[in-house]
Amino acid sequence: MAETVVSFVSDHLATLLREEGSLLGGLRQEVQLIKDELGHMRAFLKVAEPKEDDDPRLQEWINQVREAAYDIEDVLDEFVLRFAGYRHHGFCGSLQRILKAIKSLRARHQVASAIQSIKSRIKNISEGRQRYQVEFGIDDRVTGSSTMNDSWRYSRDDALLVEEAKLVGIDQPKQHLISKLLEGHDHQLKVISVVAPERLDLAVAQGIEQFIESISTIDLKKIVKDFLQQAGRYAIVFDDVWDVEFWNEIKFALPESNYGNHVMLTTRKADVASASCIESQDYVYKMEPLSIEDSWTLFCNKIFKGNCPYHLMDVAKAVLDKCEGLPLAILAIGGLLASKDASRIDEWKMIQHSLGGELEGTGKLERVKRILSLSYNDLPSHLKPCLLYLSIYPEDYLISCRMLILLWIAERFVECREGMCIEDVALGYLSELISRSLIQVTDVFYEGLPYTCRIHDLMREVILIKSRKQNMVTITTGQPMTWPSEKVRRLVLHSSSNSSNIQYHQQRQFYSFEHLRSFITVSSTNPLLSKTFISEVLRSSKLLKVLELGGEKIEGTPNEIFNLLHLTYLSLYGTKVERVPRAIGKLQHLEYLNLGDTGVRELPVEILKLLKLRHLIVFHPVDPSDEDYGFHGFKGPSKLGGLLALQTLNTIDASSGSVIVKEIGKLTQLRVLYITQLRREDGKELCSSLVNLTSLRQLSVDSVGKGDDYGIIDLNHHQRSLSSSSSCSFLQSLRVLIMGGRLEKMPRWVAHLQNLVRLDFTWSGLRAEEDPLESLQHLPNLDEITFCGSYQGERLCFKAGGFLKLKQLYLRRMEGLRWMTVEEGACPNLQKLVLDRLPSLEDLPSGIQHLSHLQELGLYEMSSQLIEKVENQEEDSEDYRRMAHIPEIVIGFYADDREWRIRRLWGKKKETILA
Template sequence: MAETVVSFVSDHLATLLREEGSLLGGLREEVQFIKDELGHMRAFLKVAEPKEDDDPRLQEWIKQVAYDIEDVLDEFVLRFAGYRHHGFCGSLQRILKAIKSLPARHQVASEIQSIKSRIKNISEGRQRYQVEFGIDDCVTGSSTMNDSWRYSRDDALLVEEAKLVGIDQPKQHLISMLLEGHDHQLKVISVVGMAGLGKTTLVKKVHEDPDVRKNFPVRAWVTVSQTCDFPKLLRDLIRKLHKDLDKSAPQSIESMTTAELKEIVKDFLQQAGRYAIVFDDVWDVEFWNEIKFALPEGNYGNRVMLTTRNADVAPASCTESQDFVYKMEPLSIKDSWTLFCNKIFKGNRCPDHLMDVAKAVLDKCDGLPLAILAIGGLLASKDVSRIDEWEMIQHSLGGKLERVKRILSLSYNDLPSHLKPCLLYLSIYPEDYLIDCQGLIPLWIAENFVEWREGMSIEDVAWGYLGELIRRSLIQVTRVFYEGSPVTCQIHDLLREVILIKSREQNMVTITTGQPMTWPSEKVRRLVVHSSSNSSNIQHHQQRQFYSFEHLRSFITVRSTNPLLSKIFLSEVLRSSKLLKVLELVGQEIEETPNEIFNLLHLTYLSLFGTKVARVPRTIGKLQHLEYLNLGNTGVRELPVEILKLQKLRHLTVFQRVDPSDEDFGIHGFKGPSKLGGLLALQRLNTIDASSGSVIVIEIGKLTQLRELFITQLRREDGKELCSSLANLTSLRELSVESIGKGDDREIIDLNHHLPSLSSSSSSSSSCSFLQSLRMLFIRGRLEKMPKWVAHLHGLVRIDLNWSGLRAEEDPLEFLQHLPNLGEISFCGSYQGERLCFKVGGFLKLKRLWLRKMEGLRWMTVEEGACPNLRKLVLEQLPLLEDLPSGIQHLSHLQELGLYAMSSRMLEKVENQEEESEDYRRMTHIPEIVIGSYTDDGGWRIRRLWGKQKKTSLA
């Protein structure tokens, strides 16, 4: 496994030789020698890695040397980099600096010579190992990647949907158990089975089934996991129950005791009506003994479902005669084969020459879906003409649970070297943690796990890595965005166990929860703090004995808030971690930025998201290597001019959330220096306050690398300058523009200006690249006219128009209907006209449509052939719209119709239909209709009409 470390350090050396070569002086030749030797090590380890379990000595030896090399190189850069001066005075400073640093240079030279000597010993040892194991050192030191890793949003990322087999019968069986019987007592159904059988997948399908949703209007899903914090779980349950009924959970739950939280749950469920709650991944009997007192029996026929791998939990929870234990069985041979072929051959038949070895491999999976998908993901990357590669994998498989772990280890070992650290890095997240993909990508980049590729941004390369791990079934997508790209993901518990072991073996990550722990004997390189039920322990424990963090590269908090991180502990970590590159303190109770941060000259990634920091000191300019700065949801409203010194800065996020209870919910941006355009490397700018005038808008046009741009407080007179600036942003993918003011009183956004490189011909291919690259457009403010260039946004997939107030003659549908990729529209106060008509042949890709607060709208028409793929339609606060859209029966793929605060006449028509009526026949194809009305406390009262019977289910 040392190949990962060697690969990382080798790439780091290449960067050093390229960017800091002038500083190396006489050491350049020595460093080049080390780099070349690391290439040979990397090639050798690539072949030797499968034998690591037999003799890990060489791996351990090289791993330690590789880490030592990284330390010496980072120390070298820390001492000598960043002193480039110009002119006569600059020359004098260079001479003086060189004289002063001679002892330090001598020390680095001595350390490099020592490493060179150790590497020579390793080279001799490598030759002995080649003879002993018969390993042929014939692999080149450079890794290659074919196009298969590239991320494609056309891939079926929700693999469960495409690859579920053998689930229909058990699903229907469990549904019948939930629905049958007329008893009024609480019924508990436990689904039990070993890890990897698909218990969670099955129960999730049952929980989301329309018949179940119809019969149980109050539902919640709670993941328990092995490291269960019971009070936290109860708070999570309370929030989910309130959210299901579109209510806000009381703030007081944060300070309640366990007993008080149980009472809150019990009282809520008693008043809410019939409920069905899932507790996923229950590990011990004690959990059920605790939670059952919070679940009222009631007289409604309530249901609870558990999933567990512990055979003792199921009978303990299902003690009454009406309760039920469902034993999850492995897939049948037929279903296993179907899943196997779906994964590897995309549903096609297995080639004849691979049939025997394929069946032998499948036989060792024992019908476990997790094992089949994992081994299938591995085999799918192999050449189908190379039966020897398949046979090698077959012979490597070992029984049951340990075999699954072996399969997962094989899947890891088979990964290209650039993907291994990315997967191991997921060990920083707790069990069952929902990983934010957009947050993960910059962490991978900051850790130097992602290779630069010619003609591609490094972010696109990283998304490609994620896509490859998904295709190999090593990462499970839990939520996708409008166009299929992953939003959140998870790793299976068993895979997490595997990568935790491998991560510890590589000394990649050290995790603490604040409980007393034995720190690794090796140098801690990445320290991750997780939350703990006893959050004071880290204070007391660490104050007794601090550990050396001089080799620390990353310090990350996950689900961790004060007082888990005492100021003393944080200060000690920052003070002694001179080589720190990644610092993430999300949600910490920090009121000001610790001064120690500005001495971290290697720092590449800094996130203080959700802290109470309100000011950025001028010393921010010392962080010359900073590429990612996240001050989102803080009190920061202005950045000092020293921010312009950060020439490597690519992601800048600074905003403050407005009170969410405000109907016109938005954010405050930050005021930047007048020469913001000097940050030429910026790719994400979120959110710049443009109220200071046209100067800042003009500066935006100099940021030609921008991919995401969020502007707030735009003045009307700056619209022309903004259009001129946008024409220069040829890589822009996401644009959000917000004007000064609130609601209907917002100032006009004047964007109806000619873009300099836009041809007057709508069919011309010479339109500016900004128009071709933009995928998301959000405009919050009044528009006198719809910008003509919007009709040229052929790559657009989503548009939001809020408070645009377009007049009837400026029908926004005319501009949007022929955009070939538009999948989502949200209008709020966007149109003053009386009629909206979706014309035949228009909006061919549209899947989701929200229409809100357009007080003049009286009629809505959908012609046959319009919006053929619409899945969700939401109408909210349209007081004059008294009938369902004319032609709604043409929306054959519509899955959900939402009607919120609509006219009483419309609701009466929808709710009181006779089955023989024309209106009933127009909507009978819609599986779910959701009706919402305001409650006295400002929340929503939800009613659902289900299926063809459209019987009301009161929530």
């Protein structure tokens, strides 16, 4: 974390020297010296941070560096706030410069004193760096990946002593791996990689470390290769591999022979497994967590040597839930509980509610902490703050991946890379954390991109401990608490049903937030608490850069926001804000503005001053109770095309005419475009604009009107341009297409969207002779389709060889549809089929038995005849055999009390479960 902060501040200094050097005057030399010394510290930190847990003195030095870097950033931003950006011209401008210079003499003196103080601190810290370089033997010229300490190895050795009879949940994985090792008799070397979030209990060679360290790598490879060649046939296990380059370094030491040799490699990192298995004979096996049953068996065997007492059942299961099937966690927590009196349920509940404290202490759960910390310590420096940042979320919170990525960017955790959009760089960060099993994906978006995620409870506890030690985040629920003695730089407010505004305000009235950089609320909080506290924070946080107030019950935009001139991220999503003041133009560093699901319908012309704005989100639903009716957008100024940095525009109201539609064509960096209230006569202009949007990935077009009264969308203009790959690159870049409104005919260019993954047509009302499937069936990457009120015909036929990659299909609100056919060979990979409010459809789709990969069939508000056929089938009937392969059928309906109900039919016997 310290290395990341130093890196950002060093870059900030470079920018200041380059762009505002003249304003620095005599301070320029001091600033340059600080920048140079930070560069030396950064190189040292890259190697020192992984070793900080070994020595409290090194840890304290790293803390000093981090805090000094933060303080430097404060001084720089205060300088910019007072002096930079003021440019005056002419006679009046000269007078203003003189007056300002007189008024700012005291301020300049204060800044100069602060920089001199920082310079002195940096000098002292630098002396400490030189001392630790000698004492710890740290060479800051080494820039490779972080090295792990050896203190954790005692837990590896213990695994070798576990009797196989006491191991739980290994039978199936063991048999699977053995079969993979034994299958085939060819002569090619076979590699099997096993990916698991924690170590497997596999033996490794011991006792030769001194010999290995005494010879060169090339000599060791020769010895190993000669030995294996003499041995003839061999099987080798490389256990707990971390380095993605490991396989490339050792593969030439493994000779090919005529005996069918095997190599098994275990790792916690998916990219290591993939890099080791690059040939046709190789295989990656992903270990799954223990099942609920196996977890319970292991837990009870560890604590009770048998069955759990009845009075401890509830608390035992609550504790076990935190382990989520990780054997090491189960054993460690089980060992802690085994030392407690089984008759004292209060002791068990204390453990349940204080797992975080147990992890931080020196008890038996220290083993869990150290094992889970391995994955953190192995992270490259740029990923560590990204992982620690997840401490802002409550336990079991479903995290929006997009929001997380944008917050990382706003916090300056993400490094710019030449030729790459910074959002794609941040997505790469997230993907790496997922591949290391540190973040768990809970839902995916198009192309398998992570949509929501979470972290394991125990991993969260480790993250919280490290976050607190580094003073990265301060979390409050509004309850009385002990605040950190260090400066609060990131403040997170969680919801609490017991929040007391009076207690909280009295406790905090003398506390200053002058060093605060981020203020984030998670979930809706007490309205009185929010209003009072938010106002207090914003008044004293002039250096704030990140402000996330999503879901807060505020009715107007707090005026204090417009004094936050360093603000880069502002979210008022889901608040009751209805207007944006003209003062928004003061926030010229703003890059992200989210006014989604608010009452804002228009933005002032001052929005055009925000030249750094990359994401602009302003919308609210037409009908909050029914998403099928789309969203209202905002009316923007006529020169909106001047916001050249925009990548997201969601949702622009086009009802003012073709001028705004033409302006969209100037926003050549757009990746996401949502446009509503499009008039039929403006379709031609929109087509012309789309040709310029060569980076567009998501496009949503909504016409005027609502539901059956939707206006017509006419996007059949410029067919030659839109169908030419050379003149219209957006046809290649587009991944998501959403259209709301009537289509007289399917736009012909849709058939050229070779990389389209998701397609939504809502209320398009295509006539029977305009088969919507005809032009879509051969799109090679189409993964998900939603048709809602999109077709007036009586029959839909999915033809053989069509929709080869389709996995999800939603058919809704098509009243005339009576028959649906799936030919053999159509939709071969379909996993989810939802039929929703199709009143004329009285039977299951003909050929549904051909959908061999179908995992879920949803039937929502369907005809009583269809539901009766599905629920009342005899096992030997033809209709039953047609759907017997579907693991889950979900029936949704409104009961007599108008409450939504769900019935689930599970398994081949189709047992009914109410949900």
